Amino acid sequence: MLTLDRPRVMGVLNVTPDSFSDGGQWLGKSAAIDHALAMQEAGADIIDIGGESTRPGAQAVPLQKELDRVLPVIEAIAANLSIPVSIDTSKPAVMRAAVHAGAGMLNDVYALRMQGAVEAAAELAVPVCLMHMQGEPRVMQNDPVYEDVGAEVRQFLLQRASECEAAGISQHNILLDPGFGFGKTLQQNTELFHSLPGLVSSGYPVLVGVSRKAMIGALTGRDVSRRTAGSISAAVLAAQAGAAIIRVHDVAETRDALKVATALWQGWA
Numbered sequence: 001m002l003t004l005d006r007p008r009v010m011g012v013l014n015v016t017p018d019s020f021s022d023g024g025q026w027l028g029k030s031a032a033i034d035h036a037l038a039m040q041e042a043g044a045d046i047i048d049i050g051g052e053s054t055r056p057g058a059q060a061v062p063l064q065k066e067l068d069r070v071l072p073v074i075e076a077i078a079a080n081l082s083i084p085v086s087i088d089t090s091k092p093a094v095m096r097a098a099v100h101a102g103a104g105m106l107n108d109v110y111a112l113r114m115q116g117a118v119e120a121a122a123e124l125a126v127p128v129c130l131m132h133m134q135g136e137p138r139v140m141q142n143d144p145v146y147e148d149v150g151a152e153v154r155q156f157l158l159q160r161a162s163e164c165e166a167a168g169i170s171q172h173n174i175l176l177d178p179g180f181g182f183g184k185t186l187q188q189n190t191e192l193f194h195s196l197p198g199l200v201s202s203g204y205p206v207l208v209g210v211s212r213k214a215m216i217g218a219l220t221g222r223d224v225s226r227r228t229a230g231s232i233s234a235a236v237l238a239a240q241a242g243a244a245i246i247r248v249h250d251v252a253e254t255r256d257a258l259k260v261a262t263a264l265w266q267g268w269a
């Protein structure tokens, strides 16, 4: 679907009223499609659509509501854009409906741990991103504890990958994501980031999402609308550590930064 010969940019499109950085902005179908087109124009390699906020403290969204939010947008994007669409969901019914509507990838912050999700992903046979999270969104930031966050996250993800493969998901369709901000303190996020090369060495493509997150806010003292520079710094370092896909809100800026950083890092333009 997408070759991973250079760091790829995944543009975030939340069709939710309550996501932390763009909640409510792209709720209307035409606003969502315009934003997706703008991200494609800005150099996005893939668009990630989410209909359920997973911000700390967020409440679950009923199935039908999630379907109503995401399906019309996926259909329109699949018809009008040339880049693939990923569906950010944990519900097997949403995974199935989204792929039938044209989505080409699954992105699951629960790493397919919801009942029926592994089976759905195996049947759909599209790439799937397995993300690490300690706890669940409602309570995940209440004092998360690790002995060695990098090692524990890596072990969890490799265990999930082998369970998924045993259930019929092709190894070539699996991506791993350490889940920055999902049940991690600032210190744990920074340690985890430092351990990225270890996860990359597993051989699975690694997806990293740090864009505008609280860890960027904590390090810069900026509110969510002014975290672009901090986010780009993290995106460049993630790419340098070997991440295959960077999930971001600020597509044009991140693309520019990655183009410059990649050429200079390689010593080859």
Ligand code: 7PJ
Pocket: 012, 054, 055, 088, 107, 108, 109, 129, 131, 177, 179, 180, 207, 208, 209, 210, 211, 212, 213, 247
């Ligand atoms: C992530 C995600 C992430 C993956 C969100 C936000 C919160 N999916 N969905 N990785 N974050 N794979 O955008 O800050 O880090 S929602």
